[in-house]
Amino acid sequence: TQGQFITCKAAVAWEANKPLVIEDVQVAPPQAGEVRVKILFTALCHTDAYTWSGKDPEGLFPCILGHEAAGIVESVGEGVTEVQPGDHVIPCYQAECRECKSCKSGKTNLCGKVRAATGVGIMMNDRKTRFSIKGKPIYHFMGTSTFSQYTVVHDVSVAKIDPTAPLEKVCLLGCGVPTGLGAVWNTAKVEAGSIVAIFGLGTIGLAVAEGAKAAGASRIIGIDIDRKKFDRAKDFGVTEFVNPKEHDEPIQQLLMDLTDGGVDYSFECIGNVSVMRAALECCHKGWGTSVIVGVAASGQEMSTRPFQLVTGRVWKGTAFGGFKSRSQVPLLVDKYLKKEIKIDEYITHKRTLAEMNEAFDLLHEGSCLRCVLDM
Ligand code: NAD
Ligand code: AHE
Numbered sequence: 001t002q003g004q005f006i007t008c009k010a011a012v013a014w015e016a017n018k019p020l021v022i023e024d025v026q027v028a029p030p031q032a033g034e035v036r037v038k039i040l041f042t043a044l045c046h047t048d049a050y051t052w053s054g055k056d057p058e059g060l061f062p063c064i065l066g067h068e069a070a071g072i073v074e075s076v077g078e079g080v081t082e083v084q085p086g087d088h089v090i091p092c093y094q095a096e097c098r099e100c101k102s103c104k105s106g107k108t109n110l111c112g113k114v115r116a117a118t119g120v121g122i123m124m125n126d127r128k129t130r131f132s133i134k135g136k137p138i139y140h141f142m143g144t145s146t147f148s149q150y151t152v153v154h155d156v157s158v159a160k161i162d163p164t165a166p167l168e169k170v171c172l173l174g175c176g177v178p179t180g181l182g183a184v185w186n187t188a189k190v191e192a193g194s195i196v197a198i199f200g201l202g203t204i205g206l207a208v209a210e211g212a213k214a215a216g217a218s219r220i221i222g223i224d225i226d227r228k229k230f231d232r233a234k235d236f237g238v239t240e241f242v243n244p245k246e247h248d249e250p251i252q253q254l255l256m257d258l259t260d261g262g263v264d265y266s267f268e269c270i271g272n273v274s275v276m277r278a279a280l281e282c283c284h285k286g287w288g289t290s291v292i293v294g295v296a297a298s299g300q301e302m303s304t305r306p307f308q309l310v311t312g313r314v315w316k317g318t319a320f321g322g323f324k325s326r327s328q329v330p331l332l333v334d335k336y337l338k339k340e341i342k343i344d345e346y347i348t349h350k351r352t353l354a355e356m357n358e359a360f361d362l363l364h365e366g367s368c369l370r371c372v373l374d375m
């Protein structure tokens with residue numbers, strides 16, 4: 001099928017907040033430096049819901065959302081050397097070109113090569129989209145658009161993985177699980193014996209807990225306003241629970257009291273700017289580090305007294321857990337195959353592409369971590 005359009009099913013977000021519609025979409029062949037991937041499984045992440053809600057300043061409509069998936073390369077454009085048809089892959093919203101200033105810096109996983117194009121829903125080559133419906137262009141999303149049976153991605157945005165890995169599981173390595181693990185291992189670099197606080201016990205927060213447990217944290221304090229989150233969190237390594245709703249004093253004060261002056265590391269896994277403040281302020285004076293993982297809506301801003309930083313607390317953030325996507329996603333797949341990291345435990349629901357809107361509803365229910373769609 002190289003060089004030809006493919007017509008397939010995709011969930012199209014025509015407008016913010018309007019139910020997605022399963023449409024027949026034409027997917028153009030990959031151009032130079034592009035890869036067309038048959039998506040077999042995709043999960044939903046809260047960031048898809050965030051963009052769909054209309055609160056993402058980079059959200060463009062109509063678009064095809066989705067960024068946590070796995071599939072098989074169908075065809076490749078000119079000059080693509082690192083993958084070929086038949087390869088099993090995970091699309092990576094965080095690209096890795098290994099050539100740009102950022103990739104070569106050794107200081108960040110934020111590749112600069114295609115980010116400007118992926119932020120405006122187009123491909124870099126001709127600044128056009130590869131999706132259309134009856135000639136009308138449909139925007140890409142995060143350089144991945146995995147809510148389609150076929151998608152086109154930049155070659156720097158696709159990780160080749162072990163073909164024996166179950167795609168219905170490892171699709172989660174496209175976003176949520178690496179984000180939480182990497183926030184602990186790469187961004188915070190939590191040491192053995194540390195006291196860790198996690199705000200928000202969804203998939204991201206639980207992956208932080210898993211990472212902190214593996215790093216040898218002595219106490220892992222989970223904070224959530226939904227009591228139902230607590231039982232499950234124990235299995236991921238959370239040792240203590242706090243529900244802010246059950247206390248009158250500010251949560252930062254309560255945590256300082258519980259930990260003899262504050263935690264060593266805190267992680268905000270919600271996207272709430274007042275919780276981000278609390279997460280910083282519950283850190284121990286002199287060294288406590290707070291990592292922002294949650295994505296807050298357009299227009300939201302954080303605040304704290306500068307004195308909090310003057311007295312040695314550190315405020316950081318992380319995207320995709322600081323992992324270099326093309327290099328490290330395959331290693332995470334191998335870790336899963338060796339049972340060194342969990343994936344199955346995060347999959348609470350399964351649906352099909354046709355049930356996309358129901359899957360989005362599930363995402364907002366407390367019981368759902370990840371819902372995986374069979375395409
Ligand atoms: P989720 O909705 O499953 O989890 C959030 C949890 O926070 C829920 O359990 C909820 O009950 C809890 N919560 C809500 N308000 C709270 C409050 N005021 N205090 C305490 N707990 C509260 O979401 P998720 O899939 O785990 O994602 C978490 C966030 O991370 C989202 O904002 C998502 O967009 C973001 N994210 C960021 C990256 C990144 O690379 N930085 C990657 C993936 C996801
Ligand atoms: N367009 C959004 C940006 C949202 C955001 O911060 N995205 C995270 C990934 S969330 C995955 O679920 C990220 O990696 N950001 C770095 C980047 O380059 O986008 C907004 O709010 O503007």
Ligand code: ZN
Nearest residue numbers: 045047175176
């Ligand atoms: Zn995500």
